[in-house]
């Protein structure tokens with residue numbers, strides 16, 4: 001089942017031939033600020049399995065991380081962790097069919113906004 005998605009203006013599209021390895025709600029402050037959302041939900045892929053219609057613009061969000069966004073409309077697209085370049089984390093909100101890929105985990109639950117309740121029954125993401 002191919003997976004696809006695009007930014008708000010459509011300038012940047014992605015396709016993946018395989019479904020994400022996992023989908024995770026991240027509650028850290030950096031993801032919150034980078035996406036503007038109360039929680040950032042990212043789908044983990046092998047970088048080599050993802051094709052972009054044009055490369056997302058990117059900036060370093062920390063020593064170890066970078067964020068990808070559309071250079072035209074500014075949509076937040078993805079996150080990369082420099083020590084693990086073989087993986088890329090794509091924002092579920094840009095998927096064409098996000099309903100088909102429910103989250104399985106939470107990350108950084110200690111930073112979660114108190115009033116936010118989404119998939120509270122899911123476990124914390126396994127480390128490593």
Ligand SMILES: [Zn+2]
Pocket residue numbers: 007008009010011012070071072073074075
């Ligand atoms: Zn765009």
Ligand SMILES: [Zn+2]
Pocket residue numbers: 026027028029030031032040108
């Ligand atoms: Zn995060």
